Amino acid sequence: MLELQHVSAHYGPIQALAEVDLVVRAGEIVTLIGANGAGKSTLMTTLFGTPRASSGRILLEGEDITALPPHRIARRGMALVPEGRRVFAKMSVYENLLLGATPLDGAHVEENLRRVFSLFPVLETRRAQRAGTLSGGEQQMLAIGRALMSEPRLLLLDEPSLGLAPLVIRTIFRTIVALNREHGLTILLVEQNARQALKIAHRGYVLQNGRIVLEGSGAALLADPQVRAAYLDAAS
């Protein structure tokens, strides 16, 4: 589905990603874990062309998207739930969702709305409300729902648990699993909350200083002593 071949990225002279190789196969949940500043979010935004990969290739369903402008990439069946949710605060929940349908030029809006509302019923009750007044968990649901409005086949989630209460995190993770199992959505999940992410992931990658240092199945990484020491014991 998605393949990164030796992808590097720079912010000016600073290298943020170094020769990253990563594969997401159709139907998988793949997670990318790593410490603050390891380059996780950069990897996500590089997929969308900001910053552009300075070398290497990014293939989406076999096609090279490395040089495409961001708004074209979104039309290829890949949607990003950005870090920190970034809902349009002054606009209503409904308007936020409509904006999510931009890559389809407004096609299938009604069906997709129904799908999102059945996934997150709370969004339906709050649909006339300003997005900025939702709780953090609801905003995260809105951000995911907004991304789903473009009928993506690959969903990128950047730190969906950021700043949320444990109970809410559990709901979000359950939703992610449901999206994968029941709706057949392929998911690339970036998380600091390594334990929970690895538990639901088929496979995982560990990113350190812009390099992939480890990869393996979710269970194997959970059991890996190095991973345990670096990301699990301290965290939770």
Added chain:
Amino acid sequence: MTAAALAAPSPLALRLRDALAVTLLGGLLALPFIGLVTVEEGGALAVRTRWSAWAMTLAAIFFGRLALRAALDAWHTRRPARKRAAFSSTDAVLRRAAGTSLLAAALLLPVFFGDNRYVIDTATTLGIYVMLGWGLNVVVGLAGLLDLGYVAFYAVGAYTYALLSTQFGWSFWEALPAAGALAALFGILLGYPVLRLRGDYLAIVTLGFGEIIRVVLLNWTSFSGGPNGIGGIPRPSFFGLPFARSAEGQTFHEFFGLEFSPMHRLIFLYYLIVTLALLTHALVSRLRVLPTGRAWEALREDEIACKSLGINTTTVKLSAFATGAMLAGFAGVFFAARQGFISPESFTFAESATILAIVVLGGMGSQLGVVLAAAVLVVLPEVGRQFADYRMLVFGAAMVTIMAVRPMGLLARREPTVRLNPARSSAP
């Protein structure tokens, strides 16, 4: 109704008592001022009573107070509701009512003040500012791009008409779309280099752009007449009928069999700007509920989120600049046609600042707010003429007060672009 109000005797009784008290006081005050009148009687002054006028004043005070009280109470009970997150539908009803009455007032103004040149002139100026405010509202209020050089596009429109009409004999209606298109082109021209800029940096570049246009017009004498400006710009005609005492063909007053009056042209100009402003309003409100307009607002809220949602931020920004510039171009054509003479002096930074103040004061993005703010900014200096030297001081103080009391603008609440069935959307 709050619990406190319910515990009191009864709101109606309270209001009646309040109104009676006010009427009593008003009646006492009005007795010498309105109840008595001096008349000349055989060379001497005599005092007469005017009981009917006095009674009418009392009635006006009584009912006025009742209405004021009711409005204030409604306002106070609504206040907690305003903090609620959901877009309330009473707000929309109030807005619609205010909008409709303003429109009716605008259309009926010449009926009541048709012979008052001063009122019509001021109202026409107000119309220009409302239109400019609505145009800039697209750029600043909706798309969130701070533009300090908006007057440049106004100048482009004005000079386009001035040159096309004086050099090539184009009529007002022919020049209008041309000027709009040219101004939009300038909008894109400005938009391209500033695509990556936001906030302060964008403001500085747009400020520079506005000055460049003005300085070019000031110095390129062979093209724009320099500081002498362009004079003798033809006035718009009424579908080919000129507003003149006599002309080669038929004139407006001859055609309609009216007595010639210089007011005809002024009233026509007034209705012309009202029409242009209404068209502007229709265009902007329509665009706002279309994906284009929604993308403008999304851009204002979060550019990064826009990119991740597949919104082409380049075209969104350029379309906002172009739309705003085009509307200013239209307003510029009208301005040139109305004045008959234009010079770079009319397009200084102060003008940009005034238009921006209208948008900010009105509450960014609010169409009705722009009208109110424009009314304040245009009418206040006029009213202040009595204070002569202190005029601008009063003006500045009023602006500071408004921003202190309502920091988000007169009408800060944003109207949603999609109205939902309230029964279904209200949360339990």
